[in-house]
Amino acid sequence: MTEPQFYKRPSGLTVAEIATLVKAEPGPGARLDRRITNIAPIDLAGPFDLTFFDNSKFSDALAVTHAGVCLIGERFADCAPSHLTVLRMRDPYRAFVAVAGALFPDALRPSSLFEAAGISAGATVHPTARLENGVTIDPGAVIGPRAEIGAGTVIAPNAVIGPDVRIGRNCSIGASATILYALIGDRVVLHAGCCIGQDGFGYVPGPKGQDKIPQLGRVIIQDDVEIGANSTIDRGGTRDTVIGEGTKIDNSVHIAHNCTIGRHCILAGQVGLSGSVTLKDFAMLGGQVGVSDHFTIGARARVAAKSGVISNVPAGESWGGYPAIPVREWLRNSVIVRKLAEQSRGGKKDDSGESA
Amino acid sequence: MTEPQFYKRPSGLTVAEIATLVKAEPGPGARLDRRITNIAPIDLAGPFDLTFFDNSKFSDALAVTHAGVCLIGERFADCAPSHLTVLRMRDPYRAFVAVAGALFPDALRPSSLFEAAGISAGATVHPTARLENGVTIDPGAVIGPRAEIGAGTVIAPNAVIGPDVRIGRNCSIGASATILYALIGDRVVLHAGCCIGQDGFGYVPGPKGQDKIPQLGRVIIQDDVEIGANSTIDRGGTRDTVIGEGTKIDNSVHIAHNCTIGRHCILAGQVGLSGSVTLKDFAMLGGQVGVSDHFTIGARARVAAKSGVISNVPAGESWGGYPAIPVREWLRNSVIVRKLAEQSRGGKKDDSGESA
């Protein structure tokens, strides 16, 4: 086997071009004409690679790196060895991300997995579906009746788009994703296996079991949303489920019917939102957080991973634990409880083996 | 873009027909001949919409609603403005659900995403599979050797039905769902991305790593079960995994091998059951609950969201926390622990900023 090449080798940027792009000051002796074609962490970087340095923890690697150019925090600039070409700046990591995007523009949005264009053989497009020019439908994808898809959008293999769904321009819909009863904006990225728009989980307990509540709403996904693999978003019951502009959702997140997510929120992996939860703009939820139905997470509020929210969280605050409370209090209480428990066992530290 | 129409506009019901359907008493001045064609929440309802009122929190909306007819709790009937056509009854929400189902019968069970009938072009059906008349196979679905599918069942695009699987009548199998080693009853709904019948997670640790335990059981899904998107149910090891009649399972739930779920249970999103767990009839698990292997949740017992169950839960009780204990005790302890911790910090309330 030869080594596979997953990313198109970029034509690259010179150090001078990179300096201009990130508005950085070249260090003394910087080789401005060197062409950079890849990125790498500092310990792995070679002579054609861009890297960055912003943490004294990696000083040893800085001393011996072979990187072609290193974006470096101003306060660390003097630590760089003299042979290393550096660009000095306030926020080298942010600059590194910007240059990486410029080197690998294709990496910002998944493209056709079949390197195809237009409607592939093996795709099934209903005759009443309307596709703008420049839509790519990979093999095995199924596009339902009256669906509309905007220019530049790529539908990966085996994705399923239901009747009447609208998808905007320059979107990327992942392999085997399913989209039903949804209106989707521009530049939206759904990763593989996402399920959007299925029935919400609504039943009324009756004498002979559960009676199903018809789910007659939709899912609205605004521009620039990204949703991770195997996440699920149910359509609304009588209202809509809404995901606001620029919000980013990780893998295996579950969003129940009638939730309203604001703009630029972050939901980490395996978060679960019960019905009718509201997140205000820029709210952030850590991994595996659960929020009980009808509660609101305020603007710019943060909830620590794995917390269970059973009340509203005020704007701007950080909460944690279950039931969730302000995060510092929660962590402090954890320590105090350990101490109280220790005292109550007679001050002896546990000597039972594993926990020693 | 025009507004898409996701739901077939129903022919509608008159107010008189609705009154008969839900056995309600029309209020004075009710316009019994008005035709109702949609449902809506009280703040959004227009003159052809059905709505309901059962919570004084929404009194302001009741005063100004334009709903065509409002199902209203008896104790609130006097609060309705005189121009509003109302139907009085004990349980208006349950009645609302019943009328919604009558107006939109198609919404109770997903139908063909390709609006097709019979076997679509682009589906692959093994020559030994046996399909009753009236089965719908959408494009891209794959039906394996000797599978049997009953009349009225719809298989959505790209679903995969393995060898020898039996599916009853009037079922709906979601897009890209996979069903292996399973016997499925009538009127079962599986949403998109469900994985049913794969190997249970069984290994014996050996000197050179983990030895796989062959998984030789099946999955039995009884009548009227509904299972949410991306949920996974493993087949049994030597016994079967069983999901009882009428049980409803939300999205991204994980049910391990050999579990026995009773009738009419409710499992909310992201619940996880370890191997050989038993749920008795009408048990209810909140979102993200985990149950450790071999324990039993009693009949009509409830477990609060996000709890971790590491013992049996007696019938009829409500438990919560981790390790789960009776729910009131758990919530009370949470409050007491906060107080004890506060005292132990010297009675000072945390003044460290975020948690103030």
Add this chain to the structure above:
Amino acid sequence: MTEPQFYKRPSGLTVAEIATLVKAEPGPGARLDRRITNIAPIDLAGPFDLTFFDNSKFSDALAVTHAGVCLIGERFADCAPSHLTVLRMRDPYRAFVAVAGALFPDALRPSSLFEAAGISAGATVHPTARLENGVTIDPGAVIGPRAEIGAGTVIAPNAVIGPDVRIGRNCSIGASATILYALIGDRVVLHAGCCIGQDGFGYVPGPKGQDKIPQLGRVIIQDDVEIGANSTIDRGGTRDTVIGEGTKIDNSVHIAHNCTIGRHCILAGQVGLSGSVTLKDFAMLGGQVGVSDHFTIGARARVAAKSGVISNVPAGESWGGYPAIPVREWLRNSVIVRKLAEQSRGGKKDDSGESA
């Protein structure tokens, strides 16, 4: 309906052959020429079934079993009824697993769901993909440009293999699984709906929202790994995400970018690993465990189900709770906290109904 036959009826093994296979001593009167063709739990076993006995809890079943042969722990051998053919050994469960594998070798790795060989009609294989002889591609599967697949590997229906992906020999890739940017070893089993290699969840908060960090790494899956249904593994950012040899991962597990999982680890259902987590060899994580980013779980360490790890876990230790601490201390503290809370309520036991 006739009863379906999901597993090929094996030709079977005689009791003598089984005794040789597991190096067991036949009990007095063992019928060594009896042919065994199936396995069963002791309460269900019939005259052609193998079963085992290793727990006095099931003594009643032992007394009346009709099993064809019973593998039995040495200390229990005298409890067996005289008519029962037994084989005595130290570890009957391990032996049972070994015989089950010998009787049903097909059950150790999923085979073609279409009982097909070669490239099925309805599969789409890019002309530049390279398949060794003896590869099976089921209907609806899509194999991308320059992908390479080794002999004996089975790709189930509707699975999607992205450009340049390499898959070794004798692997089984489940229905509707998606594999991107990945190198996969030999004898790897991925179950249905797995999503491997999509973008990691990386953003830099900017003034106008979240800026996406290009994800330029890969996923490396070593030999003999098994991954459950609907699990997701993100590719690395600048490094690779690595799953070590022989590691077993259950359903709906989420592994973020840059994680390094050692050899022969066990990750139970719904585990979630944040970015750059390290698991050393033979680490075991219970169901729904979450590990915060950049922490390390030491070799042979164990974390109890549903725990939240926000520190390193030393090799060989067992931890639990959230924040996770040594497991015995955590369980002991839970008990002490209940007692302290009880005292603080005035020593009265809760008599409020449910929790009585």
